[in-house]
Amino acid sequence: MGEPPKRSREAxxxxxxxxxxxxxxxxxxxxxxxxxxxxxxxGDTSRAPSRRAVLLGGAALAATAGTLVTVRLTATDDxxxxxxxxxxxxxxxxxxxxxxxxxxxxxxxxxxxxQTPDDKKQYWLFSGSDSIIxxxxxxxxxxxxxxxxxxxxxxxGSLKAAPGEDSPSFExxxxxxQxxxxxxxxxxxxxxxxxxxxxxxxxxxxDTRIDENPxxxxxxxxxxxxxxxFExxxxATRALDSKNEYWVFSGxxxxxxxxxxxxxxxxxxxxxxxxLSDWGGLARYPSFASGIDAIMQMPDNPKExxxxxxxxxxxxxxxxxxxxxx
Numbered sequence: 001m002g003e004p005p006k007r008s009r010e011a012x013x014x015x016x017x018x019x020x021x022x023x024x025x026x027x028x029x030x031x032x033x034x035x036x037x038x039x040x041x042x043g044d045t046s047r048a049p050s051r052r053a054v055l056l057g058g059a060a061l062a063a064t065a066g067t068l069v070t071v072r073l074t075a076t077d078d079x080x081x082x083x084x085x086x087x088x089x090x091x092x093x094x095x096x097x098x099x100x101x102x103x104x105x106x107x108x109x110x111x112x113x114x115q116t117p118d119d120k121k122q123y124w125l126f127s128g129s130d131s132i133i134x135x136x137x138x139x140x141x142x143x144x145x146x147x148x149x150x151x152x153x154x155x156x157g158s159l160k161a162a163p164g165e166d167s168p169s170f171e172x173x174x175x176x177x178q179x180x181x182x183x184x185x186x187x188x189x190x191x192x193x194x195x196x197x198x199x200x201x202x203x204x205x206x207d208t209r210i211d212e213n214p215x216x217x218x219x220x221x222x223x224x225x226x227x228x229x230f231e232x233x234x235x236a237t238r239a240l241d242s243k244n245e246y247w248v249f250s251g252x253x254x255x256x257x258x259x260x261x262x263x264x265x266x267x268x269x270x271x272x273x274x275x276l277s278d279w280g281g282l283a284r285y286p287s288f289a290s291g292i293d294a295i296m297q298m299p300d301n302p303k304e305x306x307x308x309x310x311x312x313x314x315x316x317x318x319x320x321x322x323x324x325x326x
Contacts (some may be wrong), residue, residue, distance in 0.1 A: 032069040084312040085141070091134075093142045100149050106132060110308040112235070113296040114176040117183045118201035120299040122147065126173040129153045129162055136299055140326070147267055147298045148203075154252055158197050158209045159188070168212070170195065175294070177236040181261035185210065189233040192217050196265070221248075221267030228253060228273060240303045240318055245270065252276045252290050280307060280316040281323035288314065 087107050088096050092141060101107060105127040114124040121136045125144075129253045133148035154160055159170040170190040179185040194217055196210035217223060223230035230250040239245040246257045256271035276291070277283035288309045298304040304317040304326075315326040 060148070084288070084309075084314045087308075087313060088310055089141050090143045090144050090313055091142060092137075095146050096142070098146075101146065103148050104130065106130070107151070108311055110294045110313070112173040112176050113294045113306075113308075114173075114186065115178055115297075115299075116205065117178075117199055123248055124294060126153070126174075126176075129171060131156075131173075138300075156207055158195070158207045169202060175233045175236045175249075177246060177259075179261075180238070180259055185265075187220075187265070189217070189236070190214075192231065194220055194233075221269060222250070223250075223255075223269070226269060226273050230255070230273070233305075235292050235308075237295045237297050237305065238302075240297075247279070247295075248294055249276065249295065254279050279323075280305065281325045282307070282316075284325070285314065287312070 031280065046197065087110065090096075091101055095101065106125060108127070110125055110127055112126040114126070116122040116124065117135070123134055124131050125134060129152055130150040131153060132146060132150050134144040135147050137143045137145055139146040151173065153171065153173070154169070156170075156248075159173075161169045170188065170193075173188060173190055175189040177187045177189075178179060178189065184198055186199060188195050188197055193214040195214045196209050198205045198210055202206060215230065217233065223233075228251070230248065230253075232250055234251065236246055239247055244259055244261075246259060247254055248257050253273040255269055255273045256277055258268045258270045260266040260268075277289040282288040282292075288307060292307050292309045294308040295307075296306040298315075301317065303319075304315060306313055306315050317324050317326060
């Protein structure tokens with residue numbers, strides 16, 4: 001079959017297109033009156049059957065109804081850029097302009113990520129003194145559907161200082177780690193302290209303390225004795241090949257930690273600190289290689305992670321031999 005005739009944009013009656021930011025998603029409106037007019041404008045479109053089906057379907061509707069209709073196509077350019085994307089791209093396309101997001105700190109920085117205990121596709125995101133819950137979808141971009149509006153961190157009763165307690169309230173969350181043997185138990189890090197929590201299934205996910213008081217980070221995994229010392233935890237996530245091992249990030253370094261089961265969940269460093277540029281293909285992106293804020297392991301692919309740094313995020317996956325940034 002010969003090459004289809006090339007059609008300029010002007011060949012389409014009333015056609016227009018719009019490229020949305022860096023998303024390279026083209027929204028094309030084509031107004032057609034009758035099926036014959038549509039075929040004349042389109043020519044041979046056998047190389048794009050799915051697009052032709054949509055267009056001619058719209059033309060058939062127009063011919064039947066005797067009125068003009070608008071057919072809108074949405075397609076993703078195969079040449080879309082890889083690497084960091086703005087946080088606004090994280091959220092569902094129909095939600096990211098909502099006041100609850102655009103005026104919140106979630107467009108500026110994600111401090112920590114925490115998977116809910118009873119739904120592996122739902123996560124808490126923490127930013128400053130607020131938290132939200134998102135549902136992860138299968139979309140490549142705009143994959144976070146907001147399911148719970150931002151609420152203040154002080155709604156988490158176990159994070160508030162108890163009467164007479166010397167330790168201050170956790171006013172900001174730096175990182176969260178879900179324990180390997182119990183999805184309802186978490187270790188929450190804030191500054192130089194950590195606190196173990198139990199979080200109930202189902203909304204509103206009531207939270208209670210496992211320990212009476214927060215503990216100093218120096219009591220956990222001997223992280224203060226590494227070189228360089230991990231005096232603050234920026235992010236933590238389960239390793240892709242072991243349920244009981246975790247990657248822990250601090251500044252421009254990461255290490256691998258083994259965490260035991262009940263009752264104490266003892267932690268032990270199994271691989272010493274390395275430069276963050278050696279993890280996840282981040283070496284190509286200086287702002288990420290110098291430090292990350294949060295990390296999320298994808299629910300349907302444990303070898304894929306979403307990494308947050310400042311106002312950006314990226315997706316990276318282990319292929320079996322190397323890291324590939326999506």
